[in-house]
Amino acid sequence: MVEKVMSMTSAAKLVKDGMMLALGGNALHRSPVAFSRELARQGRRGLAAVGAAPGLATDLLCAAGAVDTVYFGFFGFENEYGLAAGFRKGCQEGRIQAIEGS
Amino acid sequence: MWGSDLVALRPEFYHVLESPFTGEKTVCVRALVPDYAVIHVQECDVYGNARILGPSYQDALLARAARKTIITTERLVGTYRLREEPKLTAVPHFLVEAVVLAPGGARPGICYPEYQQVDDAGMKAYLRAVKDGTLEQYLAAGEGRE
Numbered sequence: 482m483v484e485k486v487m488s489m490t491s492a493a494k495l496v497k498d499g500m501m502l503a504l505g506g507n508a509l510h511r512s513p514v515a516f517s518r519e520l521a522r523q524g525r526r527g528l529a530a531v532g533a534a535p536g537l538a539t540d541l542l543c544a545a546g547a548v549d550t551v552y553f554g555f556f557g558f559e560n561e562y563g564l565a566a567g568f569r570k571g572c573q574e575g576r577i578q579a580i581e582g583s
Numbered sequence: 584m585w586g587s588d589l590v591a592l593r594p595e596f597y598h599v600l601e602s603p604f605t606g607e608k609t610v611c612v613r614a615l616v617p618d619y620a621v622i623h624v625q626e627c628d629v630y631g632n633a634r635i636l637g638p639s640y641q642d643a644l645l646a647r648a649a650r651k652t653i654i655t656t657e658r659l660v661g662t663y664r665l666r667e668e669p670k671l672t673a674v675p676h677f678l679v680e681a682v683v684l685a686p687g688g689a690r691p692g693i694c695y696p697e698y699q700q701v702d703d704a705g706m707k708a709y710l711r712a713v714k715d716g717t718l719e720q721y722l723a724a725g726e727g728r729e
Contacts, residue, residue, distance in 0.1 A: 482630035482662075485682045492653050492681040496619055503649055505622035505642040509692035509701055511635070513623040513655050515685045522722050531615050533641050537692050537709075538621070544713045545722070552615060562706055566713040582589065582596065 493519040501529040504538045508559050512536035521545035532556075533583070535565070543567040543577055554583030584610040620649035622674060623689050625697065627656035631679025632665045632672050637695040639673050646674045655685040657697050 493516060496502065506512035517538040529550040530539045537558065542548045544567025556579075557564045571577035584590050590597040590610055598611045622642045627633040633654045635642060646652040652674055659682075665672050690698065691705025712721035 482676050484629045485631050485676075485679060486629050486659070487681050487683060489655070489683050489685060492655075492683045495651075495653065495681060500618035501615065503617040503620040503645040505620060505640065505645055506689065506692070507638070507640040509706075510638070510640075511623050511642075511689050511694050512692045513621045513688060514690060514692060515688035516621050516623070516653070516655050516683070518722055518725075521718075531617055532645075537689075538623075540713075541709070541718075544718050558706075560701075562701070562710065566710050567718075570713060580593075582593070 489515060489519045490523075492516070493523055493525075496520060496525060496528070498525055499527040501531060502539075502542075503531045504535060504542075505532075506536050506538070507534045508536045508557065509562070510536070512538040514538045514541065517541040521547055535568075540565040540567040543571045546571075546576065548577060550578045550580065552580045552582060554581070584612070615648070617645070617649040618651070619680075620645040620652045621655070622646060622652060623655045623657075623685070623694065624673070625657045625694065626660045626664070627654050627658075627682055628660055628662045628665055628676075629682060630662065630676040631674070631682050632662065632676045633674040633679070634660075634665060634671050635673040643673045646678050649678075651680040652678045653681045653683070654679055655683045655688045657686050657688065657694060659684055 531552040533554045624633040691702035
């Protein structure tokens with residue numbers, strides 16, 4: 482087995498413009514938010530995101546303009562936090578193609 | 584998929600075939616292959632053997648569907664811990680390209696049992712930044728991070 486521990490900055494650099502990402506977790510549960518923050522800070526563009534119920538980490542990439550296509554079943558935060566705000570805004574502005582598959 | 588309009592609406596994803604064995608009509612769904620799955624877990628060793636506590640949702644499947652997986656973890660644990668309960672390893676090391684120690688990495692969301700309530704102030708700050716179009720400043724300020 483090979484040791485693979487690295488910094489958040491280095492791990493986020495593995496993801497290149499235009500790649501397809503599947504961010505884990507569900508809505509506001511175990512969503513890899515810190516990773517998305519770093520990816521957004523690095524200015525990634527043209528990503529596709531996929532998930533059954535993508536969460537905050539995917540929404541943050543939508544809000545940052547990093548994602549242009551989302552494959553999903555349900556995309557929202559639930560409870561008082563409502564719909565996924567960044568995703569919704571991106572769709573309304575025509576920046577994001579929403580491909581619903583459930 | 585039977586009964587769903589999606590079969591007709593998205594021919595790029597769905598295709599109806601007859602089973603070569605029984606002749607029964609069967610819906611085939613085209614697979615998406617993500618370049619990376621990115622999964623936040625509670626425990627992982629330095630090799631990428633990752634354990635999820637509580638619900639795992641689709642995460643084990645995402646790691647297997649993707650070409651490679653990046654793990655962010657609340658804690659690095661010794662491999663001996665994972666060997667004690669091998670069936671609890673949700674993502675095995677050979678699927679993983681990177682391991683990042685990221686305590687609080689799911690905030691302002693929840694990561695059971697480390698933090699079990701949504702950070703309300705953090706969520707509101709995020710939603711406000713999205714609404715006001717100030718996400719860049721929000722990210723630069725590192726708001727919501729530990």
